[in-house]
Amino acid sequence: FAQANTFKIGLILPMTGQQASTGRQIEAAARLYMAQNGDTVAGKKIELILKDDTGVPDVTKRLAQELVVSDKVNVLAGFGITPSALATAPIATQSKTPQVVMAAATSSITQASPYIVRTSFTLPQASVALADWAPKNGIKKVVTLVSDYGPGIDAEKFFKERLTFNGGQVTESLRVPLRNPDFAPFLQKVRDLKPDALFVFVPSGAGAAVMKQFLERGMDKAGIKLIGTGDVTDDDQLNDMGDGALGVVTSHHYSAHHPSAMNKKFVEAFGKANKGMRPNFMAVGGYDGMRVIYEALRATKGQGGGDALLEAMKGQIFESPRGPMFIDAQTRDVVHNIYLRKVERKDGQLHNVEFDVIKDVKDPGKTK
Ligand code: DHB
CATH class of the missing domain: 3.40.50.2300 (Response regulator)
Incomplete structure (x- = not known):
């Protein structure tokens, strides 16, 4: 019963190791998004399951497998570096689980699985x-x-x-x-x-x-x-x-100094919740990734499986702290200024x- 009313997001990030700042920024942003938008959407309680892959792609892959098979997550998210995103792609495809890439930025990533949606950027x-x-x-x-x-x-x-x-x-x-x-x-x-x-x-x-x-x-x-x-x-x-x-x-695509009302609010709230920390482009990728997940869940009224969620992620258009952005429905990649x-x-x-x-x-x- 608890399972049916829970929506699980498996968030895999490098919380330790060389890429630890990416993990710290994205975790903070995801938690801020949840604090601001509540943890219940379309009658489902959102559960964030955070895993540290240490920035090692074999570890990312094992964690993604466990999250899908044992935890039965609805969405995989995070991915601090390109090799971690690519290592997870086959798992997303096989299990039909949307994979929201919040950090990694090699162009070809979105072509590694039709279940990948990206909210970071491309080089x-x-x-x-x-x-x-x-x-x-x-x-x-x-x-x-x-x-x-x-x-x-x-x-x-x-x-x-x-x-x-x-x-x-x-x-x-x-x-x-x-x-x-x-x-x-x-x-x-x-x-x-x-x-x-x-x-x-x-x-x-x-x-x-x-x-x-x-x-x-x-x-x-x-x-x-x-x-x-x-x-x-x-x-x-x-x-x-x-x-x-x-x-x-x-x-x-993102500066903490971006002079929009939305960004000023974002930077202030982020700092307040994190001892004055300044959000970077990784944080904004995480924040917007949570937005894409929340709105897909809302659009599918909490009833959709992986394919329905994926469809509801494609084409989302909204204002981000970075400025206007959308998810290109054909490529599932981010379009922004x-x-x-x-x-x-x-x-x-x-x-x-x-x-x-x-x-x-x-x-x-x-x-x-
Ligand atoms: C990637 C990682 C980064 O930290 C970054 O700034 C850009 C790209 C990557 O591995 O894709």
Whole structure:
């Protein structure tokens, strides 16, 4: 009886290990969404079952299997890194369980299972906007430095293609290991190559280390600009990066400084519930993912199985703290604005301040 009146969300996140900040941000956001929207929808009590996959995809897969088979969850959610999302995809397909990807951002993820819906972003979305901005702003020769796995390879490829199309040039493409990266030898090489700018993608949590080593090597003083997707000026770490971060231009879908009434409320409530913590783009992916799940449950009146829930997730259109967004019904991927931002000090704090917007950006990876 309890089972019939319960709706279970299996939330799998890296709560420990290298990607722990992603888990901390998404858990906080999911709990905030529930606190604000109640834990009963269409007569069902929502139960959030949180599991720590430590950012290891074999563990993600085992946990997903257990959640589906033993806990009989209605939805799988979370997925801090691409390999974790991909490892779970076959389980979502076989069990017909919607898999809401709240963090991972390699373009191809949504093609790994027809049950995947994404509320995070894609690296091609974020990278292309910056490759349009750069050559108009005196940046012609660029070296790219990315984490050597799915999202990094997407960022490298789509940035390079668009920059080249725009008459710029990627003079060298460097890839650094995802696990325990040492940026020093790569940055030394970039210093010697002396491009106009260094384009960086590293996953959430690694940006501060890149920034520190970039500044320690005096790369900025040598005339090399740091640019990248917003992962590098992650709001989780930005305020502690120091004045050296001022002026860094990035492109992304979310800034905690986004000047909408909804975002101001979100940032304030998030901070209040979490000892002043600032939400980052991971938090917003988690918050919006919960919205997509809640509204699918509401639309199916609490009666739907996996297929009905999935259908009710497709095409959802709503305002997010990031701005307007929707779930493309064909691709099940997120469509949202991409903002160009510059790090500035506002009210004593370092922020990604938006100065331009490209509206309703679909994943460029889907049209290839
Ligand atoms: C992925 C992880 C991140 O932390 C991030 O900022 C972007 C992408 C990923 O593994 O897909």
